[in-house]
Amino acid sequence: MDVILFGPPGAGKGTQGDRLAERFGLERLSTGDLLREHRRNGTPLGREAQRYMDAGELVPDAVILGMVEDVMTARSRARFLFDGFPRTRAQAEGLAALLERLNRKLSAVLVLDVDDETIVERLSSRVFCGNCGAVYNLRTDPPAAPGRCNVCGGRLEQRSDDREETVRNRLAVYRRETAPVLDYYGQGPFTVVHVNGERPVEDVQADLVAQLAA
Numbered sequence: 001m002d003v004i005l006f007g008p009p010g011a012g013k014g015t016q017g018d019r020l021a022e023r024f025g026l027e028r029l030s031t032g033d034l035l036r037e038h039r040r041n042g043t044p045l046g047r048e049a050q051r052y053m054d055a056g057e058l059v060p061d062a063v064i065l066g067m068v069e070d071v072m073t074a075r076s077r078a079r080f081l082f083d084g085f086p087r088t089r090a091q092a093e094g095l096a097a098l099l100e101r102l103n104r105k106l107s108a109v110l111v112l113d114v115d116d117e118t119i120v121e122r123l124s125s126r127v128f129c130g131n132c133g134a135v136y137n138l139r140t141d142p143p144a145a146p147g148r149c150n151v152c153g154g155r156l157e158q159r160s161d162d163r164e165e166t167v168r169n170r171l172a173v174y175r176r177e178t179a180p181v182l183d184y185y186g187q188g189p190f191t192v193v194h195v196n197g198e199r200p201v202e203d204v205q206a207d208l209v210a211q212l213a214a
């Protein structure tokens with residue numbers, strides 16, 4: 001049974017998703033991470049995605065659905081935790097078709113609710129390790145040594161789309177295109193559970209664990 005972790009950019013999906021994946025033996029499938037990997041590797045898909053990502057716009061649905069299908073087909077035994085996907089109604093419908101074709105089912109849609117101003121603040125202070133991908137926050141979760149990853153010593157970087165101007169556009173895109181996906185899931189048969197994502201990481205985690213264990 002697969003799970004969707006839903007919410008605006010910067011809500012904490014990656015932070016929470018990594019922990020949930022480890023705890024419940026799920027595989028986190030983050031379309032943002034997959035796209036960044038394509039960009040790093042300079043694939044045609046990565047080159048096509050770049051201009052959308054830099055502008056904080058959505059990468060076309062067909063590109064995303066093809067990429068997700070490839071991973072789900074290759075990792076057919078995994079149970080997935082979708083992070084940052086689906087982001088449009090067409091992606092949600094595409095996922096439904098894919099799940100049916102692969103004989104899989106969704107069990108829950110977990111939504112992290114966080115205010116826009118909190119998001120702008122969080123993303124302006126988010127850094128990640130260019131080597132291993134670990135994520136930090138200069139305000140709430142700083143690394144032990146400035147600019148260096150606690151895990152591997154790699155250099156910490158800022159995402160180019162975490163500039164305030166781009167974040168504001170990503171939030172507008174979220175409200176316009178992504179939030180309505182919840183209306184689609186609200187029609188059932190899945191449980192859509194809202195969790196207050198404004199609290200400390202451990203408290204949010206406890207609620208999500210309780211929901212998944214239920």
Ligand code: ADP
Pocket residue numbers: 007008009010011012013014015016122123125126127135136137138140141197198199200201204
């Ligand atoms: P998303 O994957 O939804 O874009 P992240 O998990 O990368 O979000 O979190 C965005 C930023 O906010 C990161 O710098 C992260 O360390 C920080 N963060 C995540 N959860 C919380 C929280 N509950 N309270 C404060 N900061 C948080």
Ligand code: AMP
Pocket residue numbers: 009010031032033035052053054056057058059060064083084085086087091161170
């Ligand atoms: P994220 O890492 O989830 O914040 O995504 C970073 C960027 O990648 C987004 O701003 C989009 O440009 C692109 N992206 C990631 N996932 C999707 C998706 N499911 N649909 C469309 N674009 C996406």
